[in-house]
Amino acid sequence: MESIASLLYGIALITSAMTLALSIASNIMKSRTWGAWYIVFQSTLLTICLFEFLSLVVPAFSSGTVIVVFDYILSISTHALMGFIYGLIPFFIYWILGLKLKKNYTIIIGIFSAAYFGVGLTSVIIGDKTFAYDYQAALFIILMIFCEITLWKNLGKLSDAHSRNICKTINIVVLCLIPTSSLLYIFPDTAILMFPVYFISISVIMMVFYFIRFSVLATKISRGGEVSRDSFEEYKITDREFEVIQYVCKGMTNKEIASEMNISVNTVNNHIANIFGKMNLNSRMDLLRFVKQSPWG
Secondary structure, eight states: OHHHHHHHHHHHHHHHHHHHHHHHHHHHSSOOOOOOOHHHHHHHHHHHHHHHHHHHHHGGGGOOOHHHHHHHHHHHHHHHHHHHHHHHHHHHHHHHHTTOOOHHHHHHHHHHHHHHHHHHHHHHHHOOOOHHHHHHHHHHHHHHHHHHHHHHHHHGGGHHHHHHHHHHHHHHHHHHHHHHHHHHOOOGHHHHHHHHHHHHHHHHHHHHHHHHHHHHHHHHHHHOOOGGGGGGGTOOOOOOOOOHHHHHHHTTHHHHHHHTSSSHHHHHHHHHHHHHHHHHSSHHHHHHHHHHHHHHO
16 A cells, blocks of 8 residues: 555655646746745645655665654654645635635634644654544544635635636535545545545646646737736726726727727726726836736736
């Protein structure tokens, strides 16, 4: 079973590294708060995969006190990182939803995160991994249920299409993780295999998401960089305001826009003022720069 686990962790390492590279590239193209924190999340996941892979592979080539100490350090470090991810996940979801986590929720999540690490540390000290699997699985299921409820309650409030897509992606992962985590109580010996499967699943789903984003970029480039409606969804730009933006990007004056749209110049001025206010811009040059530098939307 350990040989299969080693293979799975090796695959998890590769998929996690690829997903991390894609997330960094995506965030460079279009920086978002959740994107930056996802990089932190994926980096932590990659480190955990590396530690677990080493803990399975290294003992096969060596033995002695050094390996025992090495295994202790890796195990404790892994549980510490897992505890960090446990606490990061709800914050990450709230960032995507554009919500602020309540203070009492923050305290509860902090306690659960510390408990997750504490259980892992205890299992290392007493030398019983099944002890960690049982209690950590329970804590993990509680977290997943909380995340699932939070996502479904607030998904309809999101105006940004890409944020909705990432939330739907997380929903898929969560729905898969809840029943599989429950299986640990029935088949505790499979825990060594389930964790790398979790990591691979998360990475593959996110890779698909990022590939879709890159395909959107390629389509926009092939169309000559035309302005996308999705680029302005998060700013709550109306259809009429978006029409004004399109004309501005074509280099038309306010008088020309008014003639084209069959409205007064003052109305065009009001639309442009509203656009600048919503997007925190100061001039047409700022708007053109945004369109040029925001191929994702």
